[in-house]
Amino acid sequence: MADALLEVEGLTKAFGAVVACDAVALALREGEVHAVIGPNGAGKTTLLGQLAGEIQPDAGRIRFAGEDVTGLPAHARAGRGLARSFQITSLFPRFSALDNVALAVQAQAGHSFRFWRPAARETALIAPAREALARVGLAERAAVPAAALAHGEQRQLEIAMALASRPRLLLLDEPTAGMGREDSGRMIALLAALKAEGRMTILLIEHDMDAVFALADRITVLVYGQVIATGAPEEIRANAEVRRAYLGKETAA
Amino acid sequence: MARPVVTRLFIWGALVLLLALPPLVQGLGADFAVGVATRILIFALVGTSLNLILGYGGMVSFGHAAFFGAGAYVVAILAQHDTYGEPLLTWPIAVEGTQSAFIAWPAAMAVSAILALVIGVVALRTSGLYFIMITLAFAQMLYFFFISLRAYGGEDGLSLFARSAAGPLDLADDVHFYYLVLGLVLLALWLKRRLVAARFGRVLRGIRDNERRMQALGFPTFRYKLAAFAMAGAAAGLAGALIANQTEFVSPSFLDWQRSGEILVIVILGGMGRVYGPVAGAAAFLLLEEVLSAWTDHWMLVLGPILVLVVLFAKGGIWSLIDRGGQADG
Numbered sequence: 106m107a108d109a110l111l112e113v114e115g116l117t118k119a120f121g122a123v124v125a126c127d128a129v130a131l132a133l134r135e136g137e138v139h140a141v142i143g144p145n146g147a148g149k150t151t152l153l154g155q156l157a158g159e160i161q162p163d164a165g166r167i168r169f170a171g172e173d174v175t176g177l178p179a180h181a182r183a184g185r186g187l188a189r190s191f192q193i194t195s196l197f198p199r200f201s202a203l204d205n206v207a208l209a210v211q212a213q214a215g216h217s218f219r220f221w222r223p224a225a226r227e228t229a230l231i232a233p234a235r236e237a238l239a240r241v242g243l244a245e246r247a248a249v250p251a252a253a254l255a256h257g258e259q260r261q262l263e264i265a266m267a268l269a270s271r272p273r274l275l276l277l278d279e280p281t282a283g284m285g286r287e288d289s290g291r292m293i294a295l296l297a298a299l300k301a302e303g304r305m306t307i308l309l310i311e312h313d314m315d316a317v318f319a320l321a322d323r324i325t326v327l328v329y330g331q332v333i334a335t336g337a338p339e340e341i342r343a344n345a346e347v348r349r350a351y352l353g354k355e356t357a358a
Numbered sequence: 359m360a361r362p363v364v365t366r367l368f369i370w371g372a373l374v375l376l377l378a379l380p381p382l383v384q385g386l387g388a389d390f391a392v393g394v395a396t397r398i399l400i401f402a403l404v405g406t407s408l409n410l411i412l413g414y415g416g417m418v419s420f421g422h423a424a425f426f427g428a429g430a431y432v433v434a435i436l437a438q439h440d441t442y443g444e445p446l447l448t449w450p451i452a453v454e455g456t457q458s459a460f461i462a463w464p465a466a467m468a469v470s471a472i473l474a475l476v477i478g479v480v481a482l483r484t485s486g487l488y489f490i491m492i493t494l495a496f497a498q499m500l501y502f503f504f505i506s507l508r509a510y511g512g513e514d515g516l517s518l519f520a521r522s523a524a525g526p527l528d529l530a531d532d533v534h535f536y537y538l539v540l541g542l543v544l545l546a547l548w549l550k551r552r553l554v555a556a557r558f559g560r561v562l563r564g565i566r567d568n569e570r571r572m573q574a575l576g577f578p579t580f581r582y583k584l585a586a587f588a589m590a591g592a593a594a595g596l597a598g599a600l601i602a603n604q605t606e607f608v609s610p611s612f613l614d615w616q617r618s619g620e621i622l623v624i625v626i627l628g629g630m631g632r633v634y635g636p637v638a639g640a641a642a643f644l645l646l647e648e649v650l651s652a653w654t655d656h657w658m659l660v661l662g663p664i665l666v667l668v669v670l671f672a673k674g675g676i677w678s679l680i681d682r683g684g685q686a687d688g
């Protein structure tokens with residue numbers, strides 16, 4: 106796998122008796138959309154947290170763009186081109202939508218030991234922030250405090266913030282979580298457009314199977330912290346073990 | 359962030375009043391008011407420094423008096439060595455005492471900033487209650503350290519023979535001293551306004567509101583918090599240098615935990631995360647103390663309920679009552 110952007114080996118994390126990730130191996134090819142699916146509590150968020158650097162694994166290695174990043178803190182990984190969104194919306198509630206995104210731009214615009222120029226008037230921060238907001242369809246809501254946005258809009262803002270840092274790898278934790286049908290349709294269309302641009306690699310955790318099968322180039326199935334299958338969508342659909350462990354209940358329905 | 363007209367009128371009115379205060383009160387034969395106003399301004403400065411980390415950075419430091427008191431001691435100790443003509447240090451470098459404001463005050467700021475760096479490196483690895491307890495513990499350590507310094511008066515403290523020498527200004531003159539303090543406070547407020555609106559201030563506010571998200575975005579949050587903590591320490595050190603000059607006396611009580619509590623109260627009463635909040639807080643707190651303590655020794659009994667009412671009914675402190683319709687973080 107010479108062309109793998111992200112390579113994970115033997116990644117293990119236990120919370121007490123619960124082994125949330127059990128020797129997980131994963132390889133993401135540059136430019137692909139790779140979905141990770143699995144039942145509630147399978148360890149998907151824990152896996153993503155370790156990739157982002159927020160959770161320290163008990164064992165295993167993570168290589169990103171050819172570099173071992175296992176010991177790097179979250180901010181250092183973000184600096185190397187790794188961006189994430191959160192399953193439970195995580196914003197700056199008092200900041201306007203625009204300022205939320207501008208902060209994401211600022212994070213990748215050199216150090217912030219700048220004490221004099223008002224950040225609100227820095228075009229270098231604002232122009233890319235507006236662009237990212239427009240990208241997710243929030244241009245009109247730029248001035249609204251994040252706390253006052255509707256749930257669906259907040260989820261879109263999450264994506265705008267991740268986009269604004271121009272990542273090489275985007276880690277999305279259930280971007281459609283808690284959304285109605287209409288909002289989640291819009292989110293899937295947005296992700297499809299990002300995929301079509303082909304500028305970044307996406308790791309997508311998702312429960313919505315329509316979204317997964319519409320977007321994913323490959324799928325990894327996680328059950329009780331273990332990878333039980335990895336492959337193209339058709340292979341996963343046809344995989345007996347996966348059907349039994351996970352898809353079964355939905356195909357039966 | 360445009361301010362409402364009423365607020366702007368209030369700010370300019372207050373500024374004019376402060377500038378005209380000495381001749382005004384002298385005309386009324388109330389010269390002592392210059393001293394009261396100076397004290398309020400000094401506490402506004404130390405409140406402003408705490409507000410940077412508390413109001414904007416979300417760091418609830420319960421040991422801020424340590425930096426304030428340390429600054430005061432630096433000035434007093436340097437002055438004592440100068441008076442007796444004994445060097446402060448002979449090894450590894452020779453350090454003479456001094457009464458010069460231009461040397462002693464920056465030294466007070468530097469010492470307090472370094473103290474803040476050292477304390478911050480440890481304390482900022484924690485958060486919430488632990489942070490409160492650790493900053494309190496460090497401040498108490500320093501408090502007992504100064505008690506143990508027999509050469510500098512121990513528990514009894516240390517008197518200054520005179521105020522610092524400040525070139526053309528005669529600080530022995532209360533009016534000169536007042537204008538110098540006013541100038542420094544205005545400078546500090548101006549710098550703070552710039553700072554909180556600049557990139558650095560945004561990072562601080564971001565950390566206050568959601569530190570985890572800041573790290574995920576790529577901000578190494580620790581070093582920004584530490585920098586803010588050290589800056590706040592330096593400003594508190596300057597306020598300490600000023601209070602030593604005003605009272606011409608320092609003692610360990612300058613950095614005990616009650617003093618830290620008072621500084622916290624000034625910031626909370628005035629309005630956390632509002633640039634002018636601590637000025638309003640210091641004025642309210644010290645004027646209440648002045649008025650109530652003349653009336654009863656148990657003035658804290660009255661202040662307590664007032665504080666509770668402010669916290670309950672004016673979440674943004676006194677400043678939010680003045681600056682109605684104004685925005686937070688301004």
Ligand SMILES: Nc1ncnc2c1ncn2[C@@H]1O[C@H](COP(=O)(O)OP(=O)(O)OP(=O)(O)O)[C@@H](O)[C@H]1O
Nearest residue numbers: 120123125143144145146147148149150151152192
């Ligand atoms: N910080 C933690 N402390 C203790 N246990 C945890 C912690 N985080 C996760 N767990 C446990 O680890 C397991 C995996 O959790 P995780 O959140 O990774 O699952 P998930 O696949 O993301 O689930 P969901 O689909 O519900 O989001 C669960 O049993 C969970 O209870």
Ligand SMILES: [Mg+2]
Nearest residue numbers: 149150151192
């Ligand atoms: Mg999850």
